[in-house]
Amino acid sequence: MKFAVVVFPGSNCDHDAYHAAKHVLGQEAEFVWHKETSLGGADVVILPGGFSHGDYLRTGAIARFSPVMTSVTEFARAGGPVLGICNGFQILLEAGLLPGAMLRNRDLKFHCEHVRVRVEQANTPFTSGAAVGRILSLPIAHGEGNYFADPETIQLLESTGRIVFRYCDENGTPTDAANPNGAMNNIAGICNDARNVVGLMPHPERACERVLGSADGLVLFESAVSAVTAHGALHTATA
Amino acid sequence: MSAIDTALLERHGLTRDEYDRIVAALHREPTLTELGIFSVVWSEHCSYKSSRIHLRKLPTTGARVLQGPGENAGAVDIGDGLAAVFKIESHNHPSFIEPYQGAATGVGGIIRDIFTMGARPIALMNSLRFGALDGRDGARTRRIVEGVVAGIAGYGNSIGIPTVGGEITFDDSYAANPLVNVFCLGIARADALVKGSAAGSGNPVYYVGAKTGRDGIHGATMASAEFDEKSSEKRPAVQVGDPFMEKLLLEACLELMRTDALIGVQDMGAAGLTCSTSEMGSRGGSGIEIDVSRVPQRETGMTAYEIMLSESQERMLLVVKKGREAEVEAIFEKWDLHAANIGDVMTDGILRVKDKGAVVAEIPNSALVDAAPVYDRPTARPAYLDRVATIDPAALGSGAPPDHTFAALLSSPTIASKRWVYRQYDHMVRTNTLVLAGMGAGVVRVKGTDRALAMSTDGSGRYTYLNPRRGAMLALAEAARNVACAGALPIGATNCLNFGNPERPEIMWQFVEAVEGLAEACRALDIPITGGNVSLYNETDGQAIYPTPIIGVVGVIDDASTTLSRTFKQRDDEIVVLGENLGELGGSEYLRTMHGLVQGQPPALDLAKERALISCLVRAAGERLLQSAHDCSDGGLAVTLAECAFDTGGIGLDIDVKGVGSLQQTLFGESASRAVVSIRPEHFGRVLTLAAELGVAAVKVGRTGGSRIRIAVDGVRTIDSSVEEAERVWTSALGRYFAGRAA
Numbered sequence: 001m002k003f004a005v006v007v008f009p010g011s012n013c014d015h016d017a018y019h020a021a022k023h024v025l026g027q028e029a030e031f032v033w034h035k036e037t038s039l040g041g042a043d044v045v046i047l048p049g050g051f052s053h054g055d056y057l058r059t060g061a062i063a064r065f066s067p068v069m070t071s072v073t074e075f076a077r078a079g080g081p082v083l084g085i086c087n088g089f090q091i092l093l094e095a096g097l098l099p100g101a102m103l104r105n106r107d108l109k110f111h112c113e114h115v116r117v118r119v120e121q122a123n124t125p126f127t128s129g130a131a132v133g134r135i136l137s138l139p140i141a142h143g144e145g146n147y148f149a150d151p152e153t154i155q156l157l158e159s160t161g162r163i164v165f166r167y168c169d170e171n172g173t174p175t176d177a178a179n180p181n182g183a184m185n186n187i188a189g190i191c192n193d194a195r196n197v198v199g200l201m202p203h204p205e206r207a208c209e210r211v212l213g214s215a216d217g218l219v220l221f222e223s224a225v226s227a228v229t230a231h232g233a234l235h236t237a238t239a
Numbered sequence: 240m241s242a243i244d245t246a247l248l249e250r251h252g253l254t255r256d257e258y259d260r261i262v263a264a265l266h267r268e269p270t271l272t273e274l275g276i277f278s279v280v281w282s283e284h285c286s287y288k289s290s291r292i293h294l295r296k297l298p299t300t301g302a303r304v305l306q307g308p309g310e311n312a313g314a315v316d317i318g319d320g321l322a323a324v325f326k327i328e329s330h331n332h333p334s335f336i337e338p339y340q341g342a343a344t345g346v347g348g349i350i351r352d353i354f355t356m357g358a359r360p361i362a363l364m365n366s367l368r369f370g371a372l373d374g375r376d377g378a379r380t381r382r383i384v385e386g387v388v389a390g391i392a393g394y395g396n397s398i399g400i401p402t403v404g405g406e407i408t409f410d411d412s413y414a415a416n417p418l419v420n421v422f423c424l425g426i427a428r429a430d431a432l433v434k435g436s437a438a439g440s441g442n443p444v445y446y447v448g449a450k451t452g453r454d455g456i457h458g459a460t461m462a463s464a465e466f467d468e469k470s471s472e473k474r475p476a477v478q479v480g481d482p483f484m485e486k487l488l489l490e491a492c493l494e495l496m497r498t499d500a501l502i503g504v505q506d507m508g509a510a511g512l513t514c515s516t517s518e519m520g521s522r523g524g525s526g527i528e529i530d531v532s533r534v535p536q537r538e539t540g541m542t543a544y545e546i547m548l549s550e551s552q553e554r555m556l557l558v559v560k561k562g563r564e565a566e567v568e569a570i571f572e573k574w575d576l577h578a579a580n581i582g583d584v585m586t587d588g589i590l591r592v593k594d595k596g597a598v599v600a601e602i603p604n605s606a607l608v609d610a611a612p613v614y615d616r617p618t619a620r621p622a623y624l625d626r627v628a629t630i631d632p633a634a635l636g637s638g639a640p641p642d643h644t645f646a647a648l649l650s651s652p653t654i655a656s657k658r659w660v661y662r663q664y665d666h667m668v669r670t671n672t673l674v675l676a677g678m679g680a681g682v683v684r685v686k687g688t689d690r691a692l693a694m695s696t697d698g699s700g701r702y703t704y705l706n707p708r709r710g711a712m713l714a715l716a717e718a719a720r721n722v723a724c725a726g727a728l729p730i731g732a733t734n735c736l737n738f739g740n741p742e743r744p745e746i747m748w749q750f751v752e753a754v755e756g757l758a759e760a761c762r763a764l765d766i767p768i769t770g771g772n773v774s775l776y777n778e779t780d781g782q783a784i785y786p787t788p789i790i791g792v793v794g795v796i797d798d799a800s801t802t803l804s805r806t807f808k809q810r811d812d813e814i815v816v817l818g819e820n821l822g823e824l825g826g827s828e829y830l831r832t833m834h835g836l837v838q839g840q841p842p843a844l845d846l847a848k849e850r851a852l853i854s855c856l857v858r859a860a861g862e863r864l865l866q867s868a869h870d871c872s873d874g875g876l877a878v879t880l881a882e883c884a885f886d887t888g889g890i891g892l893d894i895d896v897k898g899v900g901s902l903q904q905t906l907f908g909e910s911a912s913r914a915v916v917s918i919r920p921e922h923f924g925r926v927l928t929l930a931a932e933l934g935v936a937a938v939k940v941g942r943t944g945g946s947r948i949r950i951a952v953d954g955v956r957t958i959d960s961s962v963e964e965a966e967r968v969w970t971s972a973l974g975r976y977f978a979g980r981a982a
Binding site: 009010012013015016019020023033035049050051053054055056109110111112113139141143203205206208209211212213 | 392393396397398399481482483484486487573574575661662663664665666667668669670672673675684686799800
């Protein structure tokens with residue numbers, strides 16, 4: 001199966017996602033330049049982290065107009081698994097594939113450190129291999145990860161089980177002290193209504209090898225492989 | 240050109256004598272544009288006119304050296320057909336005037352130096368010096384710290400190169416002249432290093448990147464003068480960084496370098512278009528002719544003078560093969576960059592600048608480069624040295640109780656955890672970081688090989704102030720030792736020499752002593768200098784900073800899985816001190832923090848012992864005999880031991896050491912050539928044997944265990960603190976000085 005890693009100008013975790021998919025998981029992986037209109041027959045699409053277009057104007061605001069986003073949207077609408085990591089999550093928000101917005105971290109500082117997140121939902125293609133309640137140690141690296149949405153949207157996300165990851169302490173409790181950026185309801189990651197599009201601020205691709213301090217992020221990639229394998233080529237993007 | 244009078248020369252930072260030299264070299268008076276070009280090329284910052292004759296004393300060759308000083312960065316062979324390309328540079332003056340942009344553009348500049356060599360940058364570090372956070376200028380210093388850290392973070396995070404380490408010292412010597420030294424390391428194929436030279440008559444010269452504006456005009460001249468109360472008026476001479484533009488340039492240039500269409504490339508750093516055109520022509524033994532009207536401009540009505548002297552950021556000058564223009568332009572178009580053909584390579588060895596076809600400057604390389612002034616400035620041993628040479632024993636008294644001193648040192652900003660800082664730096668992007676920031680030397684793996692590279696930047700202004708020669712030697716020794724503590728063999732170094740006004744004989748004496756000391760240490764430790772930077776005129780209102788040589792050392796770990804960090808790994812491991820404690824308090828953090836004194840001689844340095852210690856650490860790490868290793872430096876043995884226990888989840892230690900002089904000397908003395916290692920009991924004997932073979936003193940002082948830091952001297956318990964409490968003090972000290980949530 002094949003991962004497509006979309007490269008926007010200013011993406012800088014593209015190589016890391018590619019490395020995780022290709023060299024750690026041993027799957028096929030391909031970079032897709034943002035000016036392309038085809039996803040090259042990929043089974044899973046990753047929008048990587050970085051500072052697309054310098055994050056000038058607003059994070060992800062310009063990237064959503066890239067030609068490739070039309071294909072990504074079609075792929076997502078057809079049920080294809082899409083993972084937005086950090087800036088990729090921000091792009092998904094701007095593109096309307098996920099609801100809500102990002103504010104600056106509440107202390108107005110960039111944070112790079114390992115945090116804990118609790119898996120809240122296992123019924124997405126990126127968490128199917130993780131038990132609900134499992135605590136993952138994942139790095140964050142962002143200045144704008146303070147998830148915000150209107151009360152109705154938050155209510156909807158909560159009631160429909162679309163909050164996929166929550167910042168938590170070592171016991172799995174979503175405390176304020178464990179919330180690194182002030183995100184509402186400790187939200188670290190969410191999915192769309194169809195559950196095939198997942199966005200999260202932490203970087204699972206940076207936590208796929210023990211030598212880097214944590215291999216907890218592997219479960220997202222492994223889940224995607226299982227999900228695609230189970231569905232056969234059902235959602236393969238058109239070449 | 241009778242308009243060239245003394246006032247005009249002064250504005251250009253040129254002396255009358257230098258002007259006469261220009262006239263002699265040109266055989267005529269220069270035009271205003273030519274005068275501007277000479278002024279920046281001959282500035283201290285670009286020409287090294289005061290330091291050049293002394294820098295020649297540094298050893299710059301070795302079996303692994305692929306590129307020594309003279310190009311955009313140095314390079315060493317790391318095996319597997321790869322080269323580590325690295326350099327350190329200062330951005331001191333701009334960072335004082337405009338901390339965020341000054342620091343950000345410093346990062347941008349050093350990154351360009353690395354990818355210009357054909358290397359993909361994979362790690363950044365920085366050495367920072369600020370005034371005391373609670374000193375006389377504390378409020379201003381805190382603002383500068385916040386700006387500098389945010390600027391480094393803003394640029395490095397955005398471009399996606401991890402800031403894997405660094406170090407920070409706070410001392411009022413730097414209150415009005417902070418130091419921002421930035422280091423970058425990249426990886427290139429050893430046989431594909433790119434040079435910054437122009438060759439091949441008729442080959443087109445391209446300009447690519449940001450448009451040229453009026454920002455930064457005379458930046459190099461500013462960096463070659465002292466500060467005074469009018470310095471804030473120089474704000475327009477500080478440039479504004481655009482990391483997104485640089486990211487595009489980086490990717491596009493690396494893509495271009497994978498073709499064979501490129502002849503040479505040079506970034507436009509200090510003195511922009513002027514230095515890049517003259518240096519590329521000079522290195523290639525050719526001339527360059529450009530027309531400034533073809534240079535992309537951000538503002539209207541810019542003169543040739545302004546275009547040649549602008550220091551707008553994120554710009555590159557390239558020479559490509561004639562006939563390959565379309566291919567080159569297509570690569571830049573892909574990245575939404577416009578490559579402008581602004582001229583051609585010529586055979587005549589002349590830098591010729593035209594404006595809409597009319598010649599406005601015509602300078603032979605020989606006049607600009609060969610005729611450049613080189614000064615052997617007078618030196619005089621400073622009188623203060625005698626005043627500070629010895630520690631006044633009466634000033635010390637009997638000293639505070641050791642546990643009190645221990646806590647005070649842990650919360651001293653220089654020693655305290657820098658988590659508040661490095662948490663703002665993305666230190667993990669590119670998924671190579673094997674030792675996370677704050678856990679020891681910076682270590683990144685080299686994907687596609689078994690190897691990793693370790694790097695450390697160090698330097699003590701206080702030591703160098705007290706003894707310039709030894710201070711510089713200690714800086715190299717500490718950086719090399721830090722790298723060895725990660726398990727890496729040191730193979731190359733880069734230096735950033737930060738000093739005051741070289742026109743003062745006392746400053747020049749410090750500089751010469753330091754360079755000679757550094758040269759001696761490099762030879763003894765077999766670590767060549769592959770490049771670097773000199774920053775002079777670090778003075779404000781006539782007050783010079785401590786002379787501060789910052790040395791960056793790069794080491795190679797053949798098997799990345801043998802990498803070590805500073806932290807204990809488990810309870811019941813043996814703790815061994817390698818090296819000898821001589822009980823030296825001169826220049827120590829203890830004297831400064833507890834007594835407000837900067838006195839005495841810095842620790843003695845026996846280079847043979849240092850080399851043996853480094854060998855011992857590298858071999859023991861390679862044989863997987865060690866669990867952790869940590870260099871013993873600021874704060875002495877007590878602080879070093881505590882740091883081994885921090886970030887471990889509370890693994891304690893129980894230690895009994897032999898006293899050397901007073902309790903303070905034993906616990907807080909900063910004797911060089913020492914490291915604290917922890918060892919599984921089964922490997923303990925082998926480590927002692929290895930140390931004995933290499934002539935390294937090795938003393939077992941205790942074991943890891945429990946959750947307290949217990950340190951006895953000659954059987955008497957002197958420090959007893961829970962790891963948790965000590966760690967809380969150490970971790971929270973720095974953040975408390977700044978607004979917002981503490982670390």
